Amino acid sequence: MSDNPLMQVLEMDGEERYDYFLDAVVEERELWILINADNHFLKIVSEEDGVAYLPVWPVSEFASDYAKGAEDLSPKAISLPDFFKKWVPGLTKDGLAVGVFPGAQSELWITEAEELKRDLQEVLSGF
Template identity: 55%
Template sequence: MQLEDIQKLSCEDRYNYFLSVVGEEREIWILVNEEKQFLKIFSEDEGFEYLPVWPSLEFAQVYCESVTETLKPKNIGLPEFFKKWVPGLQGDGLEVGVFPGSDATVWIMAPSEIKDDIQDELSSGW
């Protein structure tokens, strides 16, 4: 499948694609600005903030091209994500927005839930 086709998948299908790629590559991608601060998106409709994450560099780069702010992709290995990021996000009251699509939809979940789903994917891959 091509990049554009994957981005046009439904929110749930993109989430499943995310899990399979992350299970294989063992890393996720976020965006950071020039001060190395990670991108947080505030959902006006729902009244919460989330950390957008992508399954690969290519998808994160495509998102960078669609925003005016200067951002660059940064990868986080799963051990670091599980040990440092999940507790940090929970402590800050942030959700995780998995693989924002070209249609502006995003799969939102608690950091502990995405950790569980990724761990399930890792264990089913063996």
């Protein structure tokens, strides 16, 4: 394990990062995406199975770290209420999944927007 807290989290497997993501997002009441200079969000299509997804992170530092080397990408916060009210219906309508907390390895948790919303609401109910 690394001494760097960011690296320690990035070294977790996809499921551990998913749990970390839920707790961090509920605590901060926001999640992070990457946008380009035209304010378009980053969308990734998996080469393996062709699934299109919106990558999301729990804090801006992880999004910034992921975007290293991509000059026109910058982190943007989405409040939890906005995510629930606007993004989840939009992602569902567009058939986009959510790639929760991509890390150093290619392993990540891909889920439907509605399922992520339910998981976040479940953690919220415990607060």
